[in-house]
Amino acid sequence: MVKRVLVTSAIEDTWTQDNPVVFLGEWCKRKSRESEWQSLESITMPYHWDDRKKLKKDYFYIQNIYEDLLQETSIHLNSIHKVNYSERYWRILIGPWLGYFIQVIFDRWTMLEIALKSYNIDFCKVLITDDVELVPNDMSHFTNMFVNDDWNEAVYAQLLLKYYGRRIDIHRVIKKTSSESFKESYAKIFEKKLKKFINSSLDNLYGYFSKSNECLFKSTYLPWQVNFKIQRLLGQWPKFWGPVSAPISSADFSWRNWNLKKDKDKDSFYNILKDLIPKHIPTSYLEGYLDLNNKIQGLNWPKNPKVIFTSNAYSHDDIFKAWAALKTDRGFPLIIGQHGGNFGMTPYSFYEQHQIEIADFFISWGWTIKNNTKIIPIGNFMSSSNIVSYDRKGSALMVEMTVPRYSYHIYSIPIASQWLYYFQDQCKFYDTLTEDLKSQLNLRLYRSDYGWDQELLWNDKFPNINIDNGSQNIRKLINKSRLYISTYNATTYLETLNWNIPTIIFWNENFWEINDDVKPYFDLLRSVGIFHDTPESAAHKMIEIWDDIDDWWKNENLQSAREKFCKRFSKIPDSLEQDLHDFIVETCS
Numbered sequence: 001m002v003k004r005v006l007v008t009s010a011i012e013d014t015w016t017q018d019n020p021v022v023f024l025g026e027w028c029k030r031k032s033r034e035s036e037w038q039s040l041e042s043i044t045m046p047y048h049w050d051d052r053k054k055l056k057k058d059y060f061y062i063q064n065i066y067e068d069l070l071q072e073t074s075i076h077l078n079s080i081h082k083v084n085y086s087e088r089y090w091r092i093l094i095g096p097w098l099g100y101f102i103q104v105i106f107d108r109w110t111m112l113e114i115a116l117k118s119y120n121i122d123f124c125k126v127l128i129t130d131d132v133e134l135v136p137n138d139m140s141h142f143t144n145m146f147v148n149d150d151w152n153e154a155v156y157a158q159l160l161l162k163y164y165g166r167r168i169d170i171h172r173v174i175k176k177t178s179s180e181s182f183k184e185s186y187a188k189i190f191e192k193k194l195k196k197f198i199n200s201s202l203d204n205l206y207g208y209f210s211k212s213n214e215c216l217f218k219s220t221y222l223p224w225q226v227n228f229k230i231q232r233l234l235g236q237w238p239k240f241w242g243p244v245s246a247p248i249s250s251a252d253f254s255w256r257n258w259n260l261k262k263d264k265d266k267d268s269f270y271n272i273l274k275d276l277i278p279k280h281i282p283t284s285y286l287e288g289y290l291d292l293n294n295k296i297q298g299l300n301w302p303k304n305p306k307v308i309f310t311s312n313a314y315s316h317d318d319i320f321k322a323w324a325a326l327k328t329d330r331g332f333p334l335i336i337g338q339h340g341g342n343f344g345m346t347p348y349s350f351y352e353q354h355q356i357e358i359a360d361f362f363i364s365w366g367w368t369i370k371n372n373t374k375i376i377p378i379g380n381f382m383s384s385s386n387i388v389s390y391d392r393k394g395s396a397l398m399v400e401m402t403v404p405r406y407s408y409h410i411y412s413i414p415i416a417s418q419w420l421y422y423f424q425d426q427c428k429f430y431d432t433l434t435e436d437l438k439s440q441l442n443l444r445l446y447r448s449d450y451g452w453d454q455e456l457l458w459n460d461k462f463p464n465i466n467i468d469n470g471s472q473n474i475r476k477l478i479n480k481s482r483l484y485i486s487t488y489n490a491t492t493y494l495e496t497l498n499w500n501i502p503t504i505i506f507w508n509e510n511f512w513e514i515n516d517d518v519k520p521y522f523d524l525l526r527s528v529g530i531f532h533d534t535p536e537s538a539a540h541k542m543i544e545i546w547d548d549i550d551d552w553w554k555n556e557n558l559q560s561a562r563e564k565f566c567k568r569f570s571k572i573p574d575s576l577e578q579d580l581h582d583f584i585v586e587t588c589s
Helices: 031-038 052-081 087-118 139-145 149-163 186-209 224-233 268-280 289-297 318-329 350-358 416-432 435-439 454-461 474-479 492-498 519-527 535-553 556-569 576-588
Strands: 003-007 021-023 042-044 120-127 169-173 216-218 308-310 334-337 361-364 375-377 395-399 441-444 466-468 481-486 503-506
Touching: 031 454, 052 087, 052 268, 052 289, 052 350, 087 139, 087 149, 087 268, 087 318, 087 350, 120 149, 139 318, 149 169, 149 268, 216 224, 224 576, 289 318, 308 318, 318 334, 334 350, 361 576, 395 416, 395 474, 416 535, 435 441, 435 535, 441 474, 454 466, 474 481, 481 492, 481 535, 492 503, 492 556, 503 535, 519 556, 535 556
Parallel strands: 003 021, 003 120, 021 042, 120 169, 216 308, 308 334, 334 361, 361 375, 395 441, 395 481, 441 466, 481 503
Antiparallel strands: none
């Protein structure tokens, strides 16, 4: 068997021209650096979660570990900080980080295990990195770290050095090439400072009109007019609380000498996590925990809120999470609203499961779960205002998505390198169209590229394609289009179906799994030509209907199918403000 050098990331300081290479995954090979990696004698490992049955099995295995370690970590943090908060308190505060972290480390560890079992690895180069650089300040910081090459290379290096050093030679090298610069322009820095000043000034102003026992609305996903009206109906002055950054704290490893007790009856991965959690836990939960709590004590938010309502702040906003965790521990109810698509449809989703677990009530866009009284199906917040129309003589709009090259949390979507399969399907759709329809299609790229070099990939295959880089307002683009083409299971097609915009949906069901009880709804859309499970089928439908979109779209059977689907997954409430008001009042009573 050929001896190879293991490469774990796209950082070229860890590559070699002198030996055959095994790339750990497609995330190592950026399109913009194609000439460099093509010059190597290399093979690329298949991705372990291409076996989607394994992905599902691993998800539930990881969830069991998460529950065990959440409980144990909560006990340790209570002891370290000399407090006695409930497991729910810690689930709200540290749960998003711990869940993501376990899933991320499982993926990185598994790929290393497979590599060392499947290939004759001679050695691996790793960058010299201080462990302090791997510690995030808070959850928001962590989500910026785990998508980039530097953090992932360093985590692979940490795993290799600690757990695989006896199995392969590891060469530590100094980084010479510079990473992609994330330095912000002066204009961007000024803009951020200005927003921070405005938000802080407004929050101080709100403090004068804030009552101790009123409801708190924070990052609600509601249109501002709806948010305003609900608060007035509740008898309080409307407040739009701005973001508050968590204090910045430095990692101090004298705080990190504690250990989660090893369990000889558990597997090696379980015990590896017990080593890593104290080393990686964000400083806001450890060294900076006192500063975090001092900051929430100084907030102008209600001291005894009747209800806490959010849709977006449950994950990345550690100031909100620390405050909400404290209030829920005292018995104040937490309501979380649905803030996008994919919810209520899929067999596994960490972020959906987490939200339902921490909330007293979860407001859905129409779906329910049998025997779960937490789910309240009020309707789609975003589609209830600013109705969008379409142009019968306009172009077609096809909207793309990306995911990070390195996996993060698990749910039913293409993960990590599986995005390339998704991209291949997009190309098949475009390639099936007639030349005339290709010229009338506008391709909207996802605004976060994550290093996939989307525009380069598209232009390399189709030099004449019309590309929008994601900067234009999508509603304005829809207004100028006669057909909307949705390529993934998320928010946008739920909105276009609600707005009664002619819509074609397609995706590979092997990567976008849905629950058995949801399949009849998609079968209904399939029966009228809206939903397709191959790109070719979707493209042929576009060719068939292009010259008279209304003849297809206004068909009675199609409209009936659309309405039934929307009623389940994206219904428009008769009166969103009144429905939410009545539910909140009932919750408070």
